Structure formats: C-alpha cells, structure tokens
Amino acid sequence: MTRFLLPLAAFIVLVVFLAVGLGLKPREVPSPLIGKPAPIFQSQLLHEPGKMLASQDNLGKVWLLNVWASWCVSCREEHPLLVELARSGIVPIYGLNYKDKRDLALQWLNQYGDPYTVSVVDPEGRIGIDYGVYGVPETYVIDKNGVIRHKQIGPVTVESLEKKILPLIKELQG
Amino acid sequence: MNPALPFALLKNSHPQKISGLRNTFAGKQFILLLVFVLLSPLSWAKEAAPVAEDPVIEKRMLALSEDLRCLVCQNESLAGSRADFANDLRREIREQMQSNKSDQEIIDFLVARYGDFVLYRPPVKPATYLLWGGPFVFLLTGAGILFFYLKRRRKQIEEPPLTEEQHRHAEALLKENKGNNA
Numbered sequence: 001m002t003r004f005l006l007p008l009a010a011f012i013v014l015v016v017f018l019a020v021g022l023g024l025k026p027r028e029v030p031s032p033l034i035g036k037p038a039p040i041f042q043s044q045l046l047h048e049p050g051k052m053l054a055s056q057d058n059l060g061k062v063w064l065l066n067v068w069a070s071w072c073v074s075c076r077e078e079h080p081l082l083v084e085l086a087r088s089g090i091v092p093i094y095g096l097n098y099k100d101k102r103d104l105a106l107q108w109l110n111q112y113g114d115p116y117t118v119s120v121v122d123p124e125g126r127i128g129i130d131y132g133v134y135g136v137p138e139t140y141v142i143d144k145n146g147v148i149r150h151k152q153i154g155p156v157t158v159e160s161l162e163k164k165i166l167p168l169i170k171e172l173q174g
Numbered sequence: 175m176n177p178a179l180p181f182a183l184l185k186n187s188h189p190q191k192i193s194g195l196r197n198t199f200a201g202k203q204f205i206l207l208l209v210f211v212l213l214s215p216l217s218w219a220k221e222a223a224p225v226a227e228d229p230v231i232e233k234r235m236l237a238l239s240e241d242l243r244c245l246v247c248q249n250e251s252l253a254g255s256r257a258d259f260a261n262d263l264r265r266e267i268r269e270q271m272q273s274n275k276s277d278q279e280i281i282d283f284l285v286a287r288y289g290d291f292v293l294y295r296p297p298v299k300p301a302t303y304l305l306w307g308g309p310f311v312f313l314l315t316g317a318g319i320l321f322f323y324l325k326r327r328r329k330q331i332e333e334p335p336l337t338e339e340q341h342r343h344a345e346a347l348l349k350e351n352k353g354n355n356a
Contacts, residue, residue, distance in 0.1 A: 029245060029289060032286060033286075129266055134259055135246065
C-alpha cells in the first residue's frame, strides 16, 4: 500500500507548493520602510518651480504619496480612482512626479485631471531611491507622525482601496 | 530580368570595354563594402560609451553590483541590467563610492530601501534559516532513506538456509536432471 501512497503523497505536496508558487507575486517586494519614518525630502513643486515642499510640512496629517509619471502607462489605469478619491476629500494626495519632464507632466495632468494637492518633481529619481521606488506607480500611506504605514506597488485598484487603504486611513485619522 | 542579356552583351563588338566596366563596378562595390566593414566597429564604440570617469571606481561598482539584484528585471544583476532603474542605482553606488563609502555601507543603504531582496546572497537570519538549511535537510533525509532502504533490501536478499528435507529434495532433483540429460 505504501508503495502507492508515498509517491502520491509526494506528488500532492509538490502540487501544493507549485499552486502556492503560482499565486505569489514576485514583483511585489515587501518594503522594509513600512513602520519606519518616511524619508525626508524637499523639492520643487511641479506647477510652481519657485516654491518648495518639504515632507515635514505634512506632519500632523495622514497623507498619500503617489509616485507617478507621464510616461507611465499603468498610472493612467489608477488615475480616475485617484481623481475620485481626491474629490471625496478623505485624504490629501501628494504627487511625486518621478523622472519626468515638466511640460509633459503638466500636459498629462491637464488631460487626465489633477488629483494632487501638489506634485513635487523628482527629475533624477533621487527621492525615488530614498523611498525604494522601483516600479511606477507606487503609493505610500503616511501617518500623522510621518511614518510609512503601507505601500501599494503598482496601480491602486478599487479592491486595494476598499480592503486596505481606506480602512487604514480611517484608522490612522481616528 | 532577361537572363540571356549579360551573355549577349559580352558577345557584342566591345567585349573588353564592357567587362572592364563590370570590373570597376565590382571594385567600387568592394571598396564600399570594405569601408562599411571597417567603419562598423566605430559605431559599436559609440553605442557602448561607458561613463567611467574613474576606472577604479567603475570596477569596484561593477564588482559590487554583480551581487545585487535589479528589482525591475528580477533575474538580472544590477551590473548586467539595462533597465533605467539599474542605471540610476549604479549612478547612486558610483556617487557613494566617490564620497568614500565602504561597500558594506552602500549595501546597508540599499537594503534599508529595497530590503534583503536586492541581495543575491541573503543574510543568515531566522527568516532565511530554511533557505540556507533546506538543502542540507534534504541531503540528510535522502541519506537516511537510502540507508534504511539498503538495510531492508539486504535482509530481503539474504537466503534463508535450507532445511535438511529441502536439501535432500534438491539433491534428488539435480540427480534426476543429470540422468535425463545423459
């Protein structure tokens, strides 16, 4: 009996491992920055190059940092959701315009709508490196103490908003 | 278009002149080809243009980034990847080397931002015990199974000694056999 049961058991174990492996998303590398203070940055505003925004200015409120670029195709996918979220006024969204050209970025916002309280520019991707950005779009949830609480890799979806981001924001604001 | 035509031309009243024309034409083509072949390495050199201002740092940077994973093309090293992201990180490593950071400091910098995932040699810690120890567990399990399997097989192979009765019976059969063959 064991002659058949053993290979069968081994096969089932293998299948389980492969099935779990199929469900994994190797593109989503967990960020070591979660639970850590958000890296400090200070950069020019996209709309007003003469003005600067420092990340510390946002201390005391819960905010989203959305990394986007006009060349980023999947940013278009999440953009309507961000516009809607911004309109609801639940949480301010700050944009990090990553490795982009100012004129193209402004044109893009004109075309698709601007959900951002402000966007700061990161033309060389240096702020991006500090935040561990490796695939645009990425969205960070940052709490009142300036600590990163969540990182969404890839476009924000209805599901990720409802299941994770919005409940977390509610909790952090409460 | 007409396959007979060149032949007919060669056969006309100025065969030498025409074949001479043909020769210069082939010669031009050959020279042109030669020029292109000789020029092509120049175009390669242009494309590869390394930004190595400091060959020592460049070498150190490449050696270090050989062991680091590009998060965009995850099966490529930072040294080998042509992704924009890898380019930025190489620039970052280069700059940190120029400001006299040690390799370990640079690795710590990257791990703090991207996690252990950037390392092709993950550190030994509770989360990676299985990763590092797994192969040895498999080796020991395999060796154990082999040991018990061979032990059991030896038992199966060992012939039980014949009883007196079986012995006599066997001998009788052998004798009978001989008689038949003869």
